[in-house]
Amino acid sequence: MLLWFLLPLILLSRHEAGKIIGGKEARPHSYPYMAYLLIQSPERLSSCGGFLVREDFVMTAAHCWGSSINVTLGAHNIQRRERTQQRITVLRAIRHPDYDPQNIVNDIMLLQLKRRIRQNHVVRPVALPQAGESLKPGTLCTVAGWGRVSLNRRTDVLQEVQLRVQRSQKCSNRFSFYTSQTQICVGNPRERKSAFRGDSGGPLVCNNVAQGIVSYGDTNGIPPAVFTRIESFLPWVKTILRRFKPQRSE
Structure with a gap:
């Protein structure tokens, strides 16, 4: 499976940026x-x-x-x-x-x-998690970023989307090197909402605490995506x- 991690957001004649899939424009300076x-x-x-x-x-x-x-x-x-x-x-x-x-x-x-x-x-x-803090499946979190909405659509303003933490099995079934010890599975497969190319490195914020870092996902932007587990x-x-x-x- 090709991952959008392997397709970085390359900047050409202008600073290309886009938006999170299934999200909306964030209220200016709310992050x-x-x-x-x-x-x-x-x-x-x-x-x-x-x-x-x-x-x-x-x-x-x-x-x-x-x-x-x-x-x-x-x-x-x-x-x-x-x-x-x-x-x-x-x-x-x-x-x-x-x-x-x-x-x-x-x-x-x-x-x-x-x-x-x-x-x-x-x-x-932003606050970081406490040691030993567990993130339960079903937790509603927010991701913000300037990444693409699709392979050929972009915008220059910050976007936001709410995503739910998933059970690890949903990612281990799709990504051969997913590991729940150091990664978080995020995004309901039934909803077209996800981080995407250009969002890499942004935070997964749950209850005002940065719990994850956008890492990789399916090249078509189909959730779930994988986030680095900061607590680890x-x-x-x-x-x-x-x-x-x-x-x-x-």
């Missing part, structure tokens, strides 16, 4: 932790989502790595220079040491920003955040 990542790699220019977890750190998927990454916070329309936007270069991209691009496991990365953001009502971090990586995340002291603000 103050959302980050838009513009990624330069030797082969292409592409984009991902991400989310602010500390005043100088953004969390995203490891497969969103590039030789240089620019982060935009406080954005609604990523094609405009909105007054609320804060654009910051990434100082250090730290992929999980056990990230495996072949089997798409441990798909988590922390981005240290060159400076601390100016925290305000449109730019602020808390020791690594805390180690990295302790190691690197907050950068100076402007």
